[in-house]
Amino acid sequence: NAGVTQTPKFQVLKTGQSMTLQCAQDMNHEYMSWYRQDPGMGLRLIHYSVGAGITDQGEVPNGYNVSRSTTEDFPLRLLSAAPSQTSVYFCASGPAELVLNYGYTFGSGTRLTVV
């Protein structure tokens, strides 16, 4: 059981480039989300999804796009990378009825540097 898998683990981008951060879970979780964490800060919610075909914005959605075509995958797209998007990105998943179980499972993160 792999849990939540994020790829790549590290990435360096040039300003203006685009890329997709991948997130996959094998627990059949309805809920998935993306967070970013800047140095010394807490996590901030970017986008989330409560099921395939359904996405919504979090606290800091600007500059990012998401889609949810399958239950398993929730990719995060950076349209035109900026140095302000240098951060560690975490993906999380959980069943829809969160209160009935153990809470969210997080991936190990993608460390992104934009130069």
Added chain:
Amino acid sequence: DAKTTQPTSMDCAEGRAANLPCNHSTISGNEYVYWYRQIHSQGPQYIIHGLKNNETNEMASLIITEDRKSSTLILPHATLRDTAVYYCIVRVGGNDMRFGAGTRLTVKP
């Protein structure tokens, strides 16, 4: 969702109980209290959650006051590996979860 207030940092001696407080005075009746922790730069790890009653699992205990305006996470016998940032979050289950700055717990030998 209700906001939470946690101390910025705390120290604890190895082998002693670590008591991490959280204030959530504006919590609503249907909001749960969740605790997560983040060790180094790893992804956050779920610890425990509760609504009204005190809860205990293999990792920790959660004590919620009767008026639900505050709670305490208890690590009964802290080890060096419990050094982490601990996040207290209150929210209605099933939707997005938002993290604050948390409490940086340092367990000292």
